[in-house]
Amino acid sequence: MNKILKLCFITVLLHQLQAADLNTSLILADKTVYSALLEKVEKRDPKSGEVLLQKALLNSLVSLPDSQAKKRKTFTQPKDPKEVKSLLSGWFDILSEKEKLESQKEMLLDKMATLKSQINSSMSQDPSLLTYQLQYAFYAKNKRSLEKQIEMFEQEAEQIETLLHQLPKTLRIQEKSLGEARKKLLDYYSLQEKKLKTLQIEKERLKLLGDEAQLDAFGKNASKEQQIYANISKELVAIDFLLFCDALQKKDQKALDWEQKILKQRQDSSGKPELIKLLKDMEREYLGIMNTLGGTTVQGVKYTVDSVWKLLKHPLFEINNTPVNIMNMFIVLVIFILGFLIGGFFKRIIQKAREDDSEFTVSSRILLANTIYYLIIFIAFFTSMKVLGINLSSLAIVAGALSVGIGFGLKNIVSNFVSGIILMLERSIKIGDYIELDENLRGHVTDISMRSTTISTNANIDVIIPNQNFIQNNVINWTMNDNIKRFEIPFGVKYGTKPQKVIDAVLKAVKESGFKDIYHTKTRFTRVVMTEMGESSVNFELFVWVKGKEILYPKRTTSRFLILIYDALYANDIEIPFPQRDLHIRSVDAEITFPVALDKASTDKEVLKKN
Structure with missing residues (x-):
């Protein structure tokens, strides 16, 4: 089982090492590189589907427009309600275009993620790998172009937001005339809404009759009326926004009511979060945080949640062309x-x-x-x-x-x-x-x-x-296979002692010791061997097999058997030697004197010589 797991691990590792990765050189290349690569591809088999696809991709990369950003528009502070309506309408248009580009970017990112997984799963010798790489480069170039356009729209939108934010300070607003204009527009808006409902019923009747010619003509007329309805709605949003600014100018809590009317009247969902953010920021500045929080609604809470979510999803950097937030x-x-x-x-x-x-x-x-x-x-x-x-x-x-x-x-x-x-x-x-x-x-x-x-x-x-x-x-x-170990315990006796006597005495003592942990079989048994004749003693070793937990305490076990050997030698009158040296003097200078005992021994030797 272990061998199979190791083999699988090695196989997966080798596959990962041989797998292809993104070719960043193709992504960062310019038109000259793509043109040179196109010349090489054109020399290959012209009937091959892969070659035709690669040629098409390279032609698309060569024909891509330069990624220079368009010149950003500049806007000025509006001086009357008409300019405010125009600026607000332009702001909504910019936000709508920006949202479309962001949607296109998301679709490109999904395609790039799919291509990236195909590249990573392909081997370096795969003939389709170059096609994947070129297609990924084409998407990456388009993504970069979209990002520059989005950045330009964001800057323009931010500039307009700053101008709109200053309106309560810079513009004189006639509340009465705006209120009258709003009332007329609401009546017109209501009539147009009824008209659209009538047209919808008429359209369903024509569908039942199956008159395609009349349906086409009716569709064009309905589209025209729908556009009028949308324009009235935009006009109402602009008037409500001016009345909202008037309330902020007067620090009136009615600004919170106008905020709800603006959000309700705004039919198009594009730019809704940005609109909510603009209104909330203006309320905080002109009314104060506490008054704004007091008037917070479900829509405001939703805006806060959306803002936090957008912040969490905002890319901080990229790893391998994957945004990280x-x-x-x-x-x-x-x-x-x-x-x-x-x-x-x-x-x-x-x-x-x-x-x-x-x-x-x-x-x-x-x-x-x-x-x-x-x-x-x-x-x-x-x-x-x-x-x-x-x-x-x-x-x-x-x-x-x-x-x-x-x-x-x-x-x-x-x-x-x-x-x-x-x-x-x-x-x-x-x-x-x-x-x-x-x-x-x-x-x-x-x-x-x-x-x-x-x-x-x-x-x-x-x-x-x-x-x-x-x-x-x-x-x-010590315990890899079992809990049995042989202890080798050294000891020595005096020269002149019969070896067999020593062996018999120690073996008898071990046999009669009563130690229950001594292990004995036909191949593992206690013995005493003579190991050497040392300087001061004849040396022996006791080989004894021990089984159990005592093998885990070698010093304690060795001490036990040393005491047993000592007692056995002492009981059998076997002398245990200790290190000693004999000193022999060959000559002595006449000036050196010796103790009396030593002089007496010298005199005895002289007497013996004379005799």
Whole structure:
């Protein structure tokens, strides 16, 4: 199973590394590059559908107009109601055109996203890849042109909004004459509305008769009447806006009522959010924040929500030609938080599984918990990359570019990370194993993470060890397969002692010791061997097999058997030597004097020589 998973992982990785990516050179190229590429494409098979499509796309790219923005219009402060009506009408027209261009841009972005996924899923040798790249470049050029036009309309709209905002300060408004004009327009508006309803009924009658000629003529007449109706509506909106400005000039709360009438009268949905924003901003400036909040309606709340939503969706920057906004970043943050919370939840649940379950050991629980935890984190990471518009092929390119820096700066971290994965898969070291790294460091494994492994020594000290130490260095696992270990306990006796006597005495003592942890089989049994004849003693070693928890306390176990050996040698009158040296003097200077005892020994030697 592990081999199959590894094979699948390698296959997916190789596919991602060989997958194509966006050709930014084509996107940023000019007409000379497209013309040169067109000459190359024309030399290929003229009957091929791909070649014909590529030629058409290149011709379109060459014939695209220069992306220079049109000159922005300038507007002046209106001096009378007629100029105000003209300026307001022009503002609505600009907002309508801007909305159409934004809709076209959204459609282009959808097409570009589809093409991008096709490019990323194509291999570098795919014959359709150049077609995808050229089509993407064509869409990107059109998008850039639309963005410049939208930017120009936004600047013009902003300029008009500033002028409209100043109207209560700069324009004298005749409320009485405007009120009379509004009353006449409302009567005309009502009559025109009834006329349109009558025309609609008449149209349905003609449809039933099936007279196409009369229907066409009727349709033209109906369109003309509909245009008159729309113009009356625009005129009413302009008059209501002037009366709204008059109320603001007088700091009258009636301005809030005029706001509702303006929004109700405005039939066209285009520019509605901008209109609401303009009215609210003017109310805040001329009436104050508290009065404006007191008159806030459902429409005002909706405007606030729409404004916040638009702010969240406003692009901050682009990654791989994908716009990134505050909402994307918020979603990424939520995905990461949920990933860590869900991963931690599953990790705790698995670690708290029943400890008495023989089929689900502590090591298996922690291994499974860590694997699921990091798997969820990886899924959260790749989902976040998808939200931001970053694909795996782009990551592979970035990883290749940063490989040198990673190799020098993060080599230890990466090495520990990979070593942790190897330890979890091979399971040569498991939770609960008793391991020894060197003479002074041994203990139980309590945790294996991606970066490090924790062991607890017999002195109850937790030691955190980087995982690469277990891969690069020798590690002794005392409990890898079983809990049986042979202890080799050295001791020595005095020269002149019979070796067999020593062996018999120690073996008898071990046999009669009553230690229940001594292990004995046909192949594993206690023995005593003579190892060397040292400077001061004849040296032996006791080989004894021990089974159980006592093997995890080597110093304590060794001490137990050393005491047993000491008592056995003492009971059998076998002398245990200690280091000593004999000093022989060959000559002494006459000026050096010796103690009396030493002089007496010299005199005795002289007497013996004479005799």
